[in-house]
Amino acid sequence: MNSQAIRAQYHFRRSPQGLLAWDVRRLVELSKHFTHEQVALSDMRELDESYWYDHEDQPPTCRSITDHMALVEAADLQYPIILCAEGRVMDGMHRVCKALLLGETHISGVRFTETPKPDHIGRQ
Numbered sequence: 001m002n003s004q005a006i007r008a009q010y011h012f013r014r015s016p017q018g019l020l021a022w023d024v025r026r027l028v029e030l031s032k033h034f035t036h037e038q039v040a041l042s043d044m045r046e047l048d049e050s051y052w053y054d055h056e057d058q059p060p061t062c063r064s065i066t067d068h069m070a071l072v073e074a075a076d077l078q079y080p081i082i083l084c085a086e087g088r089v090m091d092g093m094h095r096v097c098k099a100l101l102l103g104e105t106h107i108s109g110v111r112f113t114e115t116p117k118p119d120h121i122g123r124q
Contacts, residue, residue: 010119011090014054018122024091026119027082034110036080041100041107046089072097080108084115 011022041047052068053060071094081092089096092109099107 009091013118015121019120020118021120021123022090022116023119024082027091027116030116031082031110031112034112036108036110038106039081039083039109041096041105043087044089044096046093047096047100051089051093068094068097072101077102077104077107080110083109083111085112086115087111090115 009024011024011027013020052064058064075094075098077095077099079092079095081095082090084090090112092107096107
């Protein structure tokens, strides 16, 4: 997939230095030649964590949950999810949720051997 065809989006993580942000289009470019692996959904810790709402100041609302539901419905499972070196999701959580809803046990993914440096540190 052409990374420029992807909507602008970021992966966020909290850290002692402040909020870390990775441009998902850059992650797609960096990982596009990685070997795909089958990742067990049972190993996805994010499924049991506050994933989309852990960095937002507002609690989840029915409207924001519905927005995510629409993204899950539109998610295309032909594209692999992207994992950091520790196996955490950096891109593809909507695809993970779709696979879970469809009763899948695994999803295609690529994994960094070394997590790339974030594009932004300490900025929202």
